[in-house]
Amino acid sequence: MSISTPQASPDQSAGDSATSRRLLYVAAPAVISIVTLLALTALIEWGSGHPERFSSVGAYRAFMDVAVLARFGPAFLSAIIVYPAMRLRGASIGWAGWGAASSAIAFGLVSAVLALRFFPPAQALYYALNPMVVAALGSQVAFSALAEVFVRWRRHGRAGLRSPRLWAIVIAVATAGFALCYVGVIWDGGRHWFYVWIRGFMLFFGNGQ
Amino acid sequence: MNSVTRRQLLVGAAGLGAAVGVSACGSTTGGRPIPPPVDPTLAEMHRDAPSFIVILSDDHRADHLGLTGVAPGLQTPNLDRMAAQGVRFTDATVTTALCSPSRASFITGEYARRHGVINNLSAWDPANVTFFEQLAAAGYRCGYIGKWHMPGALPDLRGVDTFITFTIDEGQGVYTDCPLVINGVDVERPGTYVSTDLTDLALDWLAAGDPAQPTCLFLAHKAVHHPFSPPGDLEGVYADEPLMDMPDEAFTYQPLLERNVWEGTAGQLSTVYQRYCETLLGLDREIGRILDYVEASPRADDTVVIYTSDNGYSWGEQTLTGKRWAYDVSADVPLIVRWPDGITERGAERGAPVLNIDLAPTLLDLAGLDVPANIQGTSWAPLLRADDPTWRPEVYYEYFADYPYQVPPHQAVRTPEWVYIEYERGLPPELYSRADDPDQRRNRYGESSTEQIVSELSAALAQLRVAAS
Numbered sequence: 001m002s003i004s005t006p007q008a009s010p011d012q013s014a015g016d017s018a019t020s021r022r023l024l025y026v027a028a029p030a031v032i033s034i035v036t037l038l039a040l041t042a043l044i045e046w047g048s049g050h051p052e053r054f055s056s057v058g059a060y061r062a063f064m065d066v067a068v069l070a071r072f073g074p075a076f077l078s079a080i081i082v083y084p085a086m087r088l089r090g091a092s093i094g095w096a097g098w099g100a101a102s103s104a105i106a107f108g109l110v111s112a113v114l115a116l117r118f119f120p121p122a123q124a125l126y127y128a129l130n131p132m133v134v135a136a137l138g139s140q141v142a143f144s145a146l147a148e149v150f151v152r153w154r155r156h157g158r159a160g161l162r163s164p165r166l167w168a169i170v171i172a173v174a175t176a177g178f179a180l181c182y183v184g185v186i187w188d189g190g191r192h193w194f195y196v197w198i199r200g201f202m203l204f205f206g207n208g209q
Numbered sequence: 210m211n212s213v214t215r216r217q218l219l220v221g222a223a224g225l226g227a228a229v230g231v232s233a234c235g236s237t238t239g240g241r242p243i244p245p246p247v248d249p250t251l252a253e254m255h256r257d258a259p260s261f262i263v264i265l266s267d268d269h270r271a272d273h274l275g276l277t278g279v280a281p282g283l284q285t286p287n288l289d290r291m292a293a294q295g296v297r298f299t300d301a302t303v304t305t306a307l308c309s310p311s312r313a314s315f316i317t318g319e320y321a322r323r324h325g326v327i328n329n330l331s332a333w334d335p336a337n338v339t340f341f342e343q344l345a346a347a348g349y350r351c352g353y354i355g356k357w358h359m360p361g362a363l364p365d366l367r368g369v370d371t372f373i374t375f376t377i378d379e380g381q382g383v384y385t386d387c388p389l390v391i392n393g394v395d396v397e398r399p400g401t402y403v404s405t406d407l408t409d410l411a412l413d414w415l416a417a418g419d420p421a422q423p424t425c426l427f428l429a430h431k432a433v434h435h436p437f438s439p440p441g442d443l444e445g446v447y448a449d450e451p452l453m454d455m456p457d458e459a460f461t462y463q464p465l466l467e468r469n470v471w472e473g474t475a476g477q478l479s480t481v482y483q484r485y486c487e488t489l490l491g492l493d494r495e496i497g498r499i500l501d502y503v504e505a506s507p508r509a510d511d512t513v514v515i516y517t518s519d520n521g522y523s524w525g526e527q528t529l530t531g532k533r534w535a536y537d538v539s540a541d542v543p544l545i546v547r548w549p550d551g552i553t554e555r556g557a558e559r560g561a562p563v564l565n566i567d568l569a570p571t572l573l574d575l576a577g578l579d580v581p582a583n584i585q586g587t588s589w590a591p592l593l594r595a596d597d598p599t600w601r602p603e604v605y606y607e608y609f610a611d612y613p614y615q616v617p618p619h620q621a622v623r624t625p626e627w628v629y630i631e632y633e634r635g636l637p638p639e640l641y642s643r644a645d646d647p648d649q650r651r652n653r654y655g656e657s658s659t660e661q662i663v664s665e666l667s668a669a670l671a672q673l674r675v676a677a678s
Binding site (some may be wrong): 117198 | 327328330331378379436457458459460461462463465466467470471473475527528609610611612613615616617634635636
C-alpha cells in the first residue's frame, strides 16, 4: 500500500482510500478476533480478584468464568470463522492463514507483555513460546486447513474437492496443527512440552537469575 | 540476566532440539548412598539417642488437618492421632514456599540463598552438607526415601545407607507405577501407587535395621502435589462431603488464569480441590502405617516422628492456585511431632514461629550433637517441653524468580501479627494483619495507621535479608 502525500492527485488519493478500505474489509475478521482477545484479556485483568466490583459474588464468578473460557475462542478457535471469512472476501491462502494465526500470535505477544511484570524483557519474550501459545497456533493452523475445504466447496461445489493434492495438503497440515495442539496442552496436560520449553529456557537463561 | 548474547542464542537454539530428546529419555546418574566413616567413640556415646522418622509431604497446607475443622468433611485421622500424642506447631513456615528450595533448606538448615537451590531450576550443590552426615558419623543409620526433586543429576548422598528416589517428570514423580532409583539403580515399579510404595520401602528399611542402633529415616512423599491422584479406592469419597468453602474471589475456571495455569491444576477448581483432599486422605493412611509400626517397635517411646510439608497451597485465595507467595496459605506448613519419651504435654500446641531450616539443628540437638556454624536455623527441641518467651519474634521469607511462574521475586518478614512483603518488581509492598485477615486479602500498606509498623517491619526485613546471606 502506498502512502498518501500532499502532492498526490485526487485520483491517487481515491485509489489509496479504496485500497485501504479493501484491505480492511478483507482483514476485518482477523482484526475483530484480535480485538476480542484483547478486550477479554483486559476484562479478566480488571475483574480478577475483585468481586466487590460486581453486584454479587455470583455475578463476579459467572463473569470471570465466561471471560476466561471465552478468551480461548479467539486464541484457539477463531480460524474456524476468520480463515473462511477472509478467503471469501478475497484473501489469498497465505494471507488468510496469517489472519487466522494472528490471534494466536497476539495471544503470545499479550502473554509476553504481561510477563514483563515478572521477568526481564528477554525472558518475557521467550514466554511467547509457551505451550499454550504453541497449542493455539497449532489449533489455528489445523482449523485453517479444514476451513480451506469449506472455502473450495463454497466456491466450486463438489468439483472443488476432487483434487487429491488438496486433500493431501489439508490432512498433512491439519494433522500437524492438531498434533502441536495435542502436545502443547492435552498430552498429560501439556507437561512434556512444558519441560522441553523450560529446558530451552535454561539453555538461554540458566536458572533465570 | 537481562539480555541474551548472539552466542547464547545459537547455543540455546541448538540445545533446544537436543532438549526434546533429553527430556523424553531422562538419564540417571548418581543416586547412590555414601555411608560415611563412623566415629566408634561418638557412636557408643549416642547409642541411646532417639531415633527419627521425618515424613515430608508436598503442598500440604497447614490448616488442612481434620482437627482444625477448616474443611469440615476432611479427615486426617492419623495426623490427628499424631497431634494428640505429641505437639503441633501452629505457626510453622517455610523460608521459601517452593519444592526444591524448601527441601534443600530442610536437610541443610540453610536459607535458599545460602544453599544455592534458589528455585526449581537450580541444581543441588554436592558440597552442601546435610544433617545425615553428622548423624551418620555419630552412629545413626540414615536413609532417604522419596522425593528429591532438585534439578541436575542425582547426587550421591553422603551420610545415608539407602537412597531411594525418582527422576521421572523432572523429579516430580508420578502417582502410579512410578519408576524409582534405588541406590543408583533404575527400577520399574509396575502396579504401585507411589505413597504406598514409598511407605512399603520405608517399613522394609526400618525393619532391616538393628533395633539397638538409632536411625534417621527421611521419607519424602510426592503426595499431595498435583496432579492430585488419590489411590483408586479413595477416588470420589469426598464428592458429597462438605470441604472448605471457596473464598469469594475464587471462581470455577480460575486454574486457567495465566498466573495459575503452570501449576498443573487445569480443570474446575472445586473438582481439583476435592481430589487434593482425597489424595491427602490417602497419604494420611500411609502415615498411619508408619505410626502403627513405630508403636509396635522396641523403640516406640524413643522414636521422634515428625510430619511436615515443603510448602502450603492456595486454593482460590487471591485468585491463586499454588504456592510460592509469602501469604499464610502458601508459606505455612503443618508441623506435628510425636515423641512419647520427650513430650509430656501431649496434644499441646505451640504458637512460636518455627521454620523448615530449624529441622536440621533440631535433629542434631535431640541427638546430642553440636550444631555446626553454617546452619542458620534454631533447634525447636526446647519448645517440645514448653513455650519459650525468648523465641525469635519474626521470621524471614524469600522467593526467587522461578520461570515461568508469574510471581515476582520478593522477601517478607512474618511476625505472629503481621506479614510485610517487598517485591523486587511488578508489585507494590504489601502489609497484612495475620490475626484479622488470615487469608491476606486487605493490603494495609499505604494506610496512615500502619506507617509506623511498615517502617519497623521494613527495617527488620533489611536486617533479616543481610543475616540470611
